[in-house]
Amino acid sequence: MINKLEMFIAVAREGHFGRAAESLGITQPTLSTGIKQLEAMLGVQLIFRGHRYGGLTPEGQRALVWARQLVGDARAFREEMRAARHGLAGHVRLAVIPTALTWAAALSARFSKAHPNLRFTILSRTSAEILSMLENLEIDAGLSYLDNEPLGRVTTVPIYTERYTLVCRADHPLADRDSVGWSDLAGCRLCLLTPDMQNRRIINQNFMEACVTPEAQVESNSTVVLVAHVGQGDWVTILPAEMARFLAEGTDLRILxxxxxxxxxxxxxxxxxxxxxxxxxxxxxxxxxxLARTGETVVFAP
Structure with a gap:
């Protein structure tokens, strides 16, 4: 039954039978048969469908909550038994907001050193996507903001506090200052993360309080793209201190x-x-x- 519940969760997540089958590595007829068998076992229709997926029925909505819990419990049970016999091993799936990727590297490096039989997949995602992926059992954990927008029912461990810096070229008019204010950035050519990123929403709030309307000429979901643009012209970007130091290492960029x-x-x-x-x-x-106690992220080789 667990495999059929996993099929049901995949269809609800993808909203499409073909994509759900592809995500599970099975054929669409196999998926459709599994869903029909699950409905027969439960005695209710779970999905509205004609020629295509039409959403979950009211019974399907309630069943989805149970399906996630049962599949999660089954996976936990299997992992508990495997760990009891072989120790910690397997695959850790981690989704991370772009500005926390250096901390994700520090966490996975420390964890892998302590448990060498574990392997990691680390994905860059928005904070909203991370919560959705947790709910749909697509990842094991995430690195995200804890106190700016609602999280729902999750377990959290604070690791660090984000402080923002300006990254600019050494020949930029602001480069010789010891620090800058948000109001000083009015009229600057900004390259920032895309509006779907919580980081961007936090930055916009800071600009708003400084009575500045940020007009980003370049937007990207990649911090590498932002810093690359700064190095190519008179753009400036705003990044958390750790990420800025990592990306500006070995360049003539200034961090203020x-x-x-x-x-x-x-x-x-x-x-x-x-x-x-x-x-x-x-x-x-x-x-x-x-990691939170040590506060160590990336150590650069000499």
């Missing part, structure tokens, strides 16, 4: 503290709320707590 930040925002590990946690998730939460 931004004064009068609206608020500090905590970033940390976000995991599904579950008692007990899987052995891997429990160990990952503890490693995140250790």
């Amino acid at each position: 503290p931004l004064d009068r930040q609206r608020a500090d925002h905590a970033v940390g590990l976000v995991a599904p709320f579950r008692e007990p946690h899987t052995p891997v998730t429990e160990a990952l939460l503890k490693e995140a707590e250790k």
